[in-house]
Amino acid sequence: MASVSFILGGVTSTLTGYIGMQIAIRSNSRAGAAVQKSLNRGLQVAFRGGAIMGLSVVGIGLLGLSIVYFAFNGQVNF
Numbered sequence: 001m002a003s004v005s006f007i008l009g010g011v012t013s014t015l016t017g018y019i020g021m022q023i024a025i026r027s028n029s030r031a032g033a034a035v036q037k038s039l040n041r042g043l044q045v046a047f048r049g050g051a052i053m054g055l056s057v058v059g060i061g062l063l064g065l066s067i068v069y070f071a072f073n074g075q076v077n078f
Contacts, residue, residue: 001075005068012064016057023053 027049035042 001072004071008064008068012060016060019056019060020053023049023056027053 027046031042031046031049034045
């Protein structure tokens with residue numbers, strides 16, 4: 001049980017890192033383009049990109065935890 005949880009944690013961590021970096025790259029380029037028009041607009045784009053990245057990290061973590069919980073029929077001791 002522990003080894004399966006460890007492997008799933010590694011997979012979800014890798015997936016989270018990949019998705020987070022892709023969002024950060026796109027968000028930074030869009031924020032750079034938006035800041036040429038207005039500083040306020042650039043800050044809004046950057047803040048929203050960071051919020052999306054943070055929520056994706058939490059969502060994938062909860063998805064991994066839910067998979068472990070349901071795979072072992074709730075027999076997980078935290």
